[in-house]
Amino acid sequence: MTTTTEDATVTVLYCRDPLNERRVDAHFAAEARQLRAAGGRVLLVDHDALLAGDAERALARVPDGPGVVWYRGWMVPADRYGVLDAALRRRGGRLAVGAQEYRRAHELPGWYETFAGLTPASAWLPADTGRTPDPLRLTALAAGLPPGAAVVKDYVKSRKHEWDEACYVPDLGDAAALHRVVGRFVELQEEFLAGGVVLRAFEDFVAPLTREGTEAAAEVRVWWRDASPRLVTAHPDSPVAEVVTPDLAPVREAVEALGCPFVTTDLALRADGVWRVVEVGDGQVSDLRHGADLDAFVRILAAGQAPLRTPSASGTTPL
Template identity: 60%
Template sequence: MSTGYLFCSDPLAAGRPDPFFAAEVACARRSGGETALLDHDALLAGDTEAALARVPRDSGPYWYRGWMVPVSRYEELDQGLRARGCGLLTPAPDFGRAHELPGWYDVFADLTPRSVWRPLPPGTPPSGPALAALTAPLHPGPAVVKDFVKSRKHEWDEACFVPSLAHTDKLSAVVRRFFELQDDSLAGGLVVREYEPFVPGGEARVWWVDGEPVLTTAHPDSPAELPAPCLTAVRPAVRALGCRWVTTDLALREDGVWRVVEVGDGQVSGLPAGSDPSPLFDALTLAGSGR
């Protein structure tokens, strides 16, 4: 059985891969994988049939590789592929568990900043009292705000960092601005996390396939900095999560402890510019073939 990769197509030319992923397509093929194309815009618009029009019937099974998709759209992708006699190597529940913080948090609780969350639709920031109740289990110091998937780290002071949870007015203002900027793209709801001091030097993104760390890259935000994290505590947590292809972003805290800033589904995690993902695709192709 050969391993398939479902890459996003070029929005301007549906018959070829999105140029952003061209080097990865070549790498996937070199590893012995087959590739097919998905129309990401059509998937996000809810037209699964059109999204999968270029996927041959009874092909796969596939790793998806491309831009992020909401968990509900990934479920539709999973169903749509099955209706064509194809399958995904990461089933929808596993995607949700790795992609959204509430899915992975319990397994990584000892390794990641303490967090609270509340499912909410876009455009509905909680009131001050509701935020005070939500964050009561956290230490009343600095905190970070995000949704179940993404932060507004590029608007750090305005919509991400809260200097002290003791000041509900400031917390409310940051949360309101966060909801405003996320708008309809808000994923799942609100997360508030205790802030931990990390040393400068960038995060390491570790890529795991079937519980093994097959590649460590820099984080895409700091491609020139590649720390070498200790994985002793992370490995059992990744195995306990039980998802086949995940990433863990690790940062060194000022007290010398490696912390998990974020877990992600590997299918939608970014590679930093200039990295060689060959070991990753070699591992994925082998894992997907069932050998």
């Protein structure tokens, strides 16, 4: 594995198996094995303890002086991520992605203005867990968007699998329907509601076609390290592995402006042939599609260079 001098030994803090404190969570186990095989160091964090606010217990298996550490695991609320970074600093380490950088990439209000010309029009307001904003506030929020349909999400995630019930609003002008969908979304998110409620103007997306004329993945995930695109994969939810790589030049400019070291951008092809950024995320908590090139992914963390290759059978393209 090619590395820079600074990253000669990359250290990654993985979520541990909830049932075995000595093992990596099964979801990330293959990735951790690849990292070890490439000479990296694996440390373990208790994700449940971290969410509960007990960072010291979460880091019980981390030795003092761990140095610069990447986190790689399940999503962490931005405030808890900051607590994790502070706890690591007390042990003589720090997270490779700072707390402010993490929040900026992880939450829509942090990245939206930077990507505004590339992503659906959006508006948001803070909301507490279990409390739906009143209809007047939602109507005022919707007034700032183009008329028509919209999707509902929080600062981090939607509930697209409950599309009609808790995600899609056919007409923002229908105040009753808007309040109903937002209310159901807040109800289903329960304590996992992140930040508040976001309304995103609905755009019609289509699956791109490969050179052979077959449908490729409808949504692609681009992995960026230091504003350089390193890997393109199908979205983890895509039933199709093969990807068509869009022109990334305008997205690169936005990623550079965002100024975060490890970012993912999810792109989809609008019906008029324009690629759009539908989501931005911190790469540490972005899911990697099953079957993706783990060697290429480990190179991202270790800042290694990978040559441009045609998509593999897994449908991933190292860049």
